[in-house]
Amino acid sequence: MEKIKEGEVEIEVPEGRIYDKDVFYNPKMKFDRNLSVAVASVTKPEKACDALSASGVRGIRYKKEGEVPEVWLNDANEQAANLIQKNLKINNLNCETRKMDAAVLLREEKFDFIDLDPFGSPAEFLDAAASSIRKDGFLSITATDTSSFFGTYPRVSRRRYGRKSMNTDYNKELGLRILVSSIIESLGRYKKTFYPKICYSREHYARIFGEVIKGATEVQENFRNFGHISHCFSCGWRKDMLAEKCPNCGKRTEYVKVYMDKLNNENFCEKTMKEGRKRRFYGEGKFVEKLKNDQEIPYHYDIHYIAKKQGFNLKKMERIIEMLEGQGFKTTRSIYSPTAVKTEAEFKDVVRVFE
């Protein structure tokens, strides 16, 4: 074991850290934990649950830095449960602790902030979290099974999240929408719904933060934000509509129905950035600012992908942006990829600038 400092807490973690150890601790996730502390400070929960705690670092930071009055820490693993106790002592903090299946705990207790940070997919915990979360509560959910929702394994995505993923050039944003859609559907069964506030994919994981609202009418209303994205894998055409046949080349398309509204809420991003600044989380703040400024179009165009599908030579990004802007289409660099643009232009206009 070794003692490390993260944020304002000191914790003991297995030496050498990470995967093959008795208790999981990934130093790389500090970025995500910093951001989560800022988010918890914005939402000001009374009672939070770090349902899959491992060393307890996340929940302990919510308690100390997020100043959450009541924090529950849980991990089914015996060694983790013991380490959580130890780490609470080191920081001289009082939290409720449990050593049980997170899904069972969430069935028994109500919370107004739930953090799910599983190995792999959060799918098996969504139903319990949906039943536990209180009115106006908040969910923070990690998913590391990116190969399912980013499109490598579409059928695994259907099993876990209710819809097939698609390995398009905008698969990251689409994958986030698949996760959000599945969370909304889980909550809907409990007459609750979910509005994403900050969503991103980074390194090996995706993270979804959002607010829970209660009410059957609200559930119905939010389902109106669902719509289709159709994609032609033959020519690269895509559009936010249901089309079984590609209007560009006539081939059969693939499509998926997902949440189509904004993934990042401007106001919430600003508040998080402010909390981040207070704590000197500058990198995290910059990152959230980028998310905040993303264009409200549910897919981008990767210039390599389009050039390849259409058999054209590659043009410089700057030139493509300049040409599309020149035609009056708002066009920006995509936050999801350095080689992609988001533009108001239709597929045919995008293709034309390559000619």
Ligand SMILES: C[S@@+](CC[C@H](N)C(=O)[O-])C[C@H]1O[C@@H](n2cnc3c(N)ncnc32)[C@H](O)[C@@H]1O
């Ligand atoms: C990725 S780790 C959590 C990391 C931690 N949140 C952090 O930020 O360092 C996932 C943890 O979930 C625990 N776990 C897995 N399945 C569980 C279950 N059904 N109920 C409770 N804990 C579980 C594992 O023992 C492991 O410690």
Ligand SMILES: [Zn+2]
């Ligand atoms: Zn086509």
